[in-house]
Amino acid sequence: MAKKNAFYAQSGGVTAVINASACGLIETARKHKDKIGKVYAGRNGIIGALTEDLIDTSKESASAIAALRHTPSGAFGSCRFKLKSLTENLAQYERLIEVFKAHNIGYFFYNGGGDSADTCLKVSQLADKMGYPIQAIHVPKTVDNDLPITDCCPGFGSVAKYIAVSTREASFDVASMAKTSTKVFVLEVMGRHAGWIAAAGGLASDEKCEIPIVILFPEVAFDKKKFLAKVDSMVKKHGYCSVVVSEGVKGEDGKFLADQGLKDAFGHSQLGGAAPVVANMIKDALGYKFHWAVADYLQRAARHIASKTDVDQAYALGKAAVELAIKGNNAVMPTVDRLSDKPYKWKIGVAQLKNVANVEKMMPRNFISPDGFGITDKCRTYLTPLIKGEDYPPYKDGLPQYVRMKNVAVAKKLKEFKL
Numbered sequence: 001m002a003k004k005n006a007f008y009a010q011s012g013g014v015t016a017v018i019n020a021s022a023c024g025l026i027e028t029a030r031k032h033k034d035k036i037g038k039v040y041a042g043r044n045g046i047i048g049a050l051t052e053d054l055i056d057t058s059k060e061s062a063s064a065i066a067a068l069r070h071t072p073s074g075a076f077g078s079c080r081f082k083l084k085s086l087t088e089n090l091a092q093y094e095r096l097i098e099v100f101k102a103h104n105i106g107y108f109f110y111n112g113g114g115d116s117a118d119t120c121l122k123v124s125q126l127a128d129k130m131g132y133p134i135q136a137i138h139v140p141k142t143v144d145n146d147l148p149i150t151d152c153c154p155g156f157g158s159v160a161k162y163i164a165v166s167t168r169e170a171s172f173d174v175a176s177m178a179k180t181s182t183k184v185f186v187l188e189v190m191g192r193h194a195g196w197i198a199a200a201g202g203l204a205s206d207e208k209c210e211i212p213i214v215i216l217f218p219e220v221a222f223d224k225k226k227f228l229a230k231v232d233s234m235v236k237k238h239g240y241c242s243v244v245v246s247e248g249v250k251g252e253d254g255k256f257l258a259d260q261g262l263k264d265a266f267g268h269s270q271l272g273g274a275a276p277v278v279a280n281m282i283k284d285a286l287g288y289k290f291h292w293a294v295a296d297y298l299q300r301a302a303r304h305i306a307s308k309t310d311v312d313q314a315y316a317l318g319k320a321a322v323e324l325a326i327k328g329n330n331a332v333m334p335t336v337d338r339l340s341d342k343p344y345k346w347k348i349g350v351a352q353l354k355n356v357a358n359v360e361k362m363m364p365r366n367f368i369s370p371d372g373f374g375i376t377d378k379c380r381t382y383l384t385p386l387i388k389g390e391d392y393p394p395y396k397d398g399l400p401q402y403v404r405m406k407n408v409a410v411a412k413k414l415k416e417f418k419l
Contacts, residue, residue, distance in 0.1 A: 003035055004106025006325075007049060008057075009042035010141075011081075011112030011119070014074040015155030016303040017314035018141050021111055022075060023068035024318030025139065026057055030065075035326045040103060040410055045079035046110070046119060050092060051417055052099050054410040067403035069315060070393035072303035075405050078112075081419075083119045086129055095417050096123065097132045102413045107135050107325050111318075113142035113153070117333065118357040124331035137321045138333040138353055141314075143300050145196035148359045149351040150335035152386055154317060155300065157310030160200035161387035162302045163189055163244070163295065168204035170293075171211045171242045178240035184231065184282050186292040188258075188275035189299060191246035193218050195363045197299070201244030202375035203383055212238040213374070216278070218248035219363050220372040222257060227278075228285050230373050235288060243282075245274045304400050308389025313346070320348045344385035 006029055010018055022041075029036045041055040042048025048055070055076055057065070068075055086093055099105070110120040117138045124136035140147050145156035167187060174185045189197045195217030205211035212234040216222060234241035249257050258274035275292040282288055313336050320334035333356050337349035367379035375383075393400040 003037050005037040005104050006039045006107035006109060007042060007054075007100070007105045008039055008076075008109040009045045009048060009111065010074040010076055010078040011045045011110060011116040012078060012141070013143065013300060014072070014078050015141060015143055015300050016072045016158040016306045017154050017310050018111060019068040019071045019073070019075050020311050020314035021139050021141060021154060021318035023065055024315035025109060025322055026065050026068075028319040028322040032322065032326055036107060036322070037104065040105065041076040041407075043407065043409075044077035045081060046083065047079050047081055047419065048077075049099055050095055050419060052102070052412050052414050054103065055405070055407045056410050059406055059408040064403050064405065069311065070303065070391070070400075071402040072301050075403075076407065082115050083122050086122070086125075093122075093126065093130060097126060097130060098414060100132065100134060103410065106133060107137070109137050109139055109321050109325070111139040111141050113140075113144065114147060114356075114358060114360060116141075117147070117353055121331055121353040121357045124353060127330075135325050135328070135330045136353075137325050137329065138356065139317055139321045140333055140335070143197065144191055144194055146194040146360045146362070148356055148361045150333070150349075151338040151346065152313070152336055154310060154314035156196060157307035157313070157386035158302065158305070159190070159197055159299045160203070160383060161307045161310075162299045162305055163187070163197055163200045164203040164387055165305060166295065167201040167213065167242055167244055168209065168211065171204060171213070171240075174240045174242060174291075181289060182291050183235050183240050183288040184243065184279070184290040185240075186243040186245060186275045186279045186282075186290060188245050188247055188292070188294040190295070191218060192248040193360055193362065194248075195219050195246050195368075198244050198246040199363060199367065199375050199379055200383060200387070201242075203380065203387065204242075212241045214241060214243045215373055215375065216243065216245040216249045216274075217363060217368060217372070218246050218250065219365070220368060221252045222249050223252065224281065226371075227373075228281065230371070231282055231288075232286055235286075243278060245278050247274050249274055303393055303402070306391050307387045308391040309344075309386055311391045316348055324350065341381050341385065344388070
């Protein structure tokens, strides 16, 4: 059987380590030239497949591909675009097959989160439903850490490290100014439905460095009275307080505190603004001077402070995706399986995409303190290994040196397709 080419694409919000997965995947594919021809990357995700806008990664040097391991963001461009069902938009699937046939593509690797897993599952069904053989492998990625089955998701460990470090550093700042100035610092972090990133703020405080921190999780309905009482007690006891609030926190009425009434391309509420809402509550009710910040893109782009555990896992999952494909697998996702906490050990496992797509993994209640404003020892045990280790990029003149791909386009063979 003639060897087939592979299609790789990045989807959704990018991370500090998604390119490490791309590195692992492309380097591994190059080692299996007897099974896989060229690796074509989709320019801007799945849109690159639909519009036949493909990038020939074989035009990149080995050193450039290796440098992806320490480069943040999406080297080939990402997108927020979800394929509709086969019955809703047959034309999109017919177009995918047309492009795959034209470029001899038999492997489909999609690097993303929950919505991307759903897209990958739909593509995997092309063989049965439309008679085109394609092996679709999902490569997990999401800072939200909300994919099921896998112990953790690439991208999360580095965001967690950034938030833990930032919370500790900002808290030192507030503590030094609290006598005559700011007494409360509010940091807003990502997390639409799951509070994993917010929980990482709790790591800033430990036995050797106690910090008064209040965490607001999406999993716990926001109780204004209880929250204000908690902040007030913290300030009175310690002189200051830091608040880590997830963008997805909801009131008891089920509405997002940060809902602006806008939607993103996936139809999700466009969030952002929980920090000023919470900060103004504190000012109005308690009168404390405050500062607030939104971590936003900074938390997911911070490759300079990435977790080594996260980088290693991201690379390993990209490598595993290729190994699964050449063994004949389809509609699967490589996973991180935790073997032990102390010492932390893990291995690569595998999950069926039908069990991953459209399923969100929330924070277990026993990871959240009884009062709903902190993390438990069980949560700390889970989180701590994921932020461990440093994997600094190379620096020059004080700045990290990141690679930019040539992203040479593959010659088009088909007519234009409108999305």
